[in-house]
Amino acid sequence: MNKVTTVSEAFSHIKDHDTIMVGGFLMCGSPEYLIHTFLEHPAKHLTIVNNDMGEYGSSLTPLLASGRVDDIICTWIVRNPAAQAMYKANPKCLHINPQGTLTERIRAGGFGIAAFYTPTGVGTIIEEGKDTRWFNGRKYIMETALRANVAFIHASVADESGNIYMKGSSKNYNAAMATAADYVIVEADEIVPVGGIDPELVTVSGIYVNAVVPVPKKD
Amino acid sequence: MDNKNIIARRVAQMLHDGEVVNLGVGIPQLVANWLPEGVELIVHAENGIIGAGGYAPEGEGDPNVVDAGGMMVSVKPGAQFIISTDSFGAIRGGHIDVTILGAYQVDAKGNLANWCLPNKMGGIGGAMDLVSGAKQVVLAMEHTQKGNHKIVDHCTYPLTGVGVVDVIVTEMGFMRVTDRGIVLEEINPAYTLEQVQAATGAQLIIPEDLKEMDVID
Numbered sequence: 001m002n003k004v005t006t007v008s009e010a011f012s013h014i015k016d017h018d019t020i021m022v023g024g025f026l027m028c029g030s031p032e033y034l035i036h037t038f039l040e041h042p043a044k045h046l047t048i049v050n051n052d053m054g055e056y057g058s059s060l061t062p063l064l065a066s067g068r069v070d071d072i073i074c075t076w077i078v079r080n081p082a083a084q085a086m087y088k089a090n091p092k093c094l095h096i097n098p099q100g101t102l103t104e105r106i107r108a109g110g111f112g113i114a115a116f117y118t119p120t121g122v123g124t125i126i127e128e129g130k131d132t133r134w135f136n137g138r139k140y141i142m143e144t145a146l147r148a149n150v151a152f153i154h155a156s157v158a159d160e161s162g163n164i165y166m167k168g169s170s171k172n173y174n175a176a177m178a179t180a181a182d183y184v185i186v187e188a189d190e191i192v193p194v195g196g197i198d199p200e201l202v203t204v205s206g207i208y209v210n211a212v213v214p215v216p217k218k219d
Numbered sequence: 220m221d222n223k224n225i226i227a228r229r230v231a232q233m234l235h236d237g238e239v240v241n242l243g244v245g246i247p248q249l250v251a252n253w254l255p256e257g258v259e260l261i262v263h264a265e266n267g268i269i270g271a272g273g274y275a276p277e278g279e280g281d282p283n284v285v286d287a288g289g290m291m292v293s294v295k296p297g298a299q300f301i302i303s304t305d306s307f308g309a310i311r312g313g314h315i316d317v318t319i320l321g322a323y324q325v326d327a328k329g330n331l332a333n334w335c336l337p338n339k340m341g342g343i344g345g346a347m348d349l350v351s352g353a354k355q356v357v358l359a360m361e362h363t364q365k366g367n368h369k370i371v372d373h374c375t376y377p378l379t380g381v382g383v384v385d386v387i388v389t390e391m392g393f394m395r396v397t398d399r400g401i402v403l404e405e406i407n408p409a410y411t412l413e414q415v416q417a418a419t420g421a422q423l424i425i426p427e428d429l430k431e432m433d434v435i436d
Contacts (some may be wrong), residue, residue, distance in 0.1 A: 025266040026289035028282065051303075052342070052406045057291065076342025094340065099265065100307030100348035107304045119309065120348045123330075124380030124433070156283065168283035168300050171269040175302040203302075 003162045003212045007037050010185045010211040014038075014067070018149040019047040021106065021177040026055050031152040033187045033215045035059040038152075039054045044068040045144030049106070049148060051099065053080035075099040098126060101143050103176055108145035110179025110208075115144045126165055151181035153209075158163070158188035159195070162209030163202045171203055178204045222361055224409070225434055226389035228253040228361045230319060230388050232433065238316040241349055244288050244361045247319040256341055262295075263315055265306050265345040270298025287345065292348065310345070310352040318353035320346065321360045323382075324374040327421040329384040329396040331358070332376035343379075350380035362389035368420030370394075391415045393432055400424050405432040 014020070024030030035057040039100055046069045054060035063069060064082035073095040077083035087094045097105070098120045108116055117140035121127055131142040153174045156167040164186060166174055178184050187208050220228070222273050227249035234240065234254065239261045242248050251273065254260065264286040265270040271286055272293035280291025284300075294300075309315060324332040327404045331350055334343045339419075350356050363369055370387065387394040392415055393405035406415060416423055 025287075026285070028266070028285045028289065052344075074342070076344040078341045084340070092338075096340075097342055098343050098347035099303070099345040100311055100352075103303040103307050119351045120311065122351065123376045124347060126343075126347065168281060169264070169285055170283045171302045172267050173302060174305050176304050 002160045003206070004160050004191060005211045005213065006126050007034065007213045009039050010213055013036065013183045013210075014041060014043045014150050016043050018043060019043045019049065019147075021148040021151040021181055022048060022050040023153045023172065023174030023177050024054070024061065024167070025051050025149070025172040025204060027058060028176050029154045029166065029172050030054060030058060031154040031174075031187045032059055034152040034185060034213065035063060038204075039066070039202070043213045047071040049073040049102075049177075051102070052076045052078075053083040055079040056081075071095060073097065073102070077100050087122065090185065101126070102146075103173060105143055105146040106176045109147035110176060113145055115142050117142055121208075123161060146180065148177075150183040151177045151184045153178045153184060153186045153190040153204075155186050155212075157190045157192060157197055158186050158209075158212045159192050159197050159206065160212065161194045162186060162206030162212055163197050164188070164204045164206070164209070165197050165201050166189065166203040175204050178208045183211070184209045185213060187213050187215050189215050220436060222252070223249055225389050225390045226359050226361070227305055228381060228435070229393060230256075230434060231255065233357070234258055234260060234317065234388070235285060237261065239269070239314060241265060241315050241318045241353065242311070243318075243320040243346075245321050246361075247301045247321065250319060250359065263294070263309065265310065266351070267301050267303060268292070268294060268298060269301060269309070270295045272298075273418045274375055293342050298367070307345070307348055310348045313352060313354060315349070315353040317355045317357055318349040319357045319359050320349065322358045323376050324371055325358055325365075325384050325387060325396075326371050326374045327396075329382045330374045331356070331377045331379045331384050332374040335377040337376060346379050350383040355385050356380075356383050357386045357388065359388050362391045362415075363420050368418070371420035391418060394423070397424070402426055403429065405430045407434050409434065
């Protein structure tokens with residue numbers, strides 16, 4: 001099945017009140033073309049899941065500043081002034097997680113695990129309001145799975161069936177988020193025919209992917 | 220030598236060949252410059268590299284190969300690129316030997332506050348996972364914040380971890396957190412014991428065999 005489509009067709013699946021997972025770590029592996037194009041989309045009351053909400057110059061900054069995002073789920077907002085402003089206006093909009101907890105919650109969401117126990121954050125504000133349990137003499141916090149309606153994923157190379165190769169450290173959150181959303185949109189720097197990526201080098205299988213969109217080449 | 224390099228050099232001396240180490244931003248990153256002869260570390264960058272090298276030379280970096288500060292780096296022979304879940308699995312699973320970080324506050328029970336100042340929101344990032352998962356937690360930090368105590372009886376800032384800190388290295392000395400409190404094992408000979416204690420908000424335990432910290436000019 002050929003999943004290559006236009007960004008407008010892919011975005012027609014996004015609606016008000018959706019939760020959108022956005023891959024990337026700072027600007028590395030950030031699906032910048034999708035985020036930038038999404039600035040024109042009408043959907044509002046959104047929840048954005050992203051490690052750090054990007055850096056200065058990331059299109060996540062104008063997206064958060066647009067007022068269309070109600071909640072942000074992340075680990076760190078030091079480099080996004082719009083996220084800082086959202087927090088100052090309404091601290092409850094920020095749902096902060098330890099990084100290993102956030103990435104594991106996404107993996108759990110993608111792989112059918114309802115919740116898991118982790119020692120990360122015991123004795124800190126992260127523990128507040130959560131179930132805890134002792135295993136082998138150590139206290140653990142129960143954290144629940146996280147899923148989204150839509151995921152924005154960046155690929156170095158995608159084939160037409162949605163198999164993805166992600167170069168270097170651009171894999172980061174992109175790999176897990178691709179498994180944890182109902183509708184997964186992949187932007188690819190390069191698109192090749194099916195079979196164009198060595199199976200040994202497929203970072204994420206096309207079975208998780210719904211749409212592949214080419215990133216326009218910069219001249 | 221400036222304080223930051225005094226600290227980084229002393230931390231480097233406690234590391235062993237082949238250890239898997241995570242280096243926080245700031246002073247911890249300087250540690251790599253002071254490794255003793257024959258000590259090669261496997262540097263874990265929590266965003267997705269096991270075996271990261273130094274910053275890539277100007278013009279040679281690859282934007283797909285960055286460290287946890289978003290800086291373009293090289294990778295060493297034998298490196299692996301990993302996804303975030305595997306990277307934090309390695310941390311949580313106890314596969315990181317030493318994590319070296321800074322702090323806003325550390326107290327006599329080894330509690331650490333390094334992610335959030337009161338009424339400010341920065342973020343947690345990987346800090347909580349690193350201090351709860353790594354085998355050894357080493358703080359590389361200046362002894363005070365412009366004269367204000369950072370080593371205290373009880374942390375008052377939001378905690379990163381409870382009872383997690385093993386070693387504190389500052390420009391004044393080398394300290395170990397024990398069940399009895401913070402033991403000053405080595406003192407920088409440029410300071411007196413009184414000066415070090417005055418700069419510390421917790422009572423230091425001074426062992427009979429207090430040693431001089433190895434400091435070069």
